[in-house]
Amino acid sequence: MVQILKKSCYQVILKLKGTRKYYSIDNLCASFGYTRQAWYSHLRSVRLHFIEEQIVLERIIDIRKELSKTGCIKLYKELNNGFLQGHGISMGIQYRAL
Structure with a gap:
């Protein structure tokens, strides 16, 4: 809340x-x-998150062009193959219970 x-x-x-x-x-x-500092810190973190998201989405599109039927786990492993660390991005995988 x-x-x-x-x-x-x-x-x-x-x-x-x-x-x-x-x-x-x-x-x-x-x-x-x-505070103003908290406001600008929030803006900076939102922008950074947006940029990271765009980088990852572009890479996912490239992977999907090469391997169109790749599942989520294999896609995540492909991203974690040095790409995310090279860009300084930390990302986890979200599992959904059906």
């Missing part, structure tokens, strides 16, 4: 900052109990 609340606060701050020019980041963050 706390994580959802935290995420929604950042979304509200982003929306208010985009629609109303007279709100400063300082005032918006202070109203939700965050």
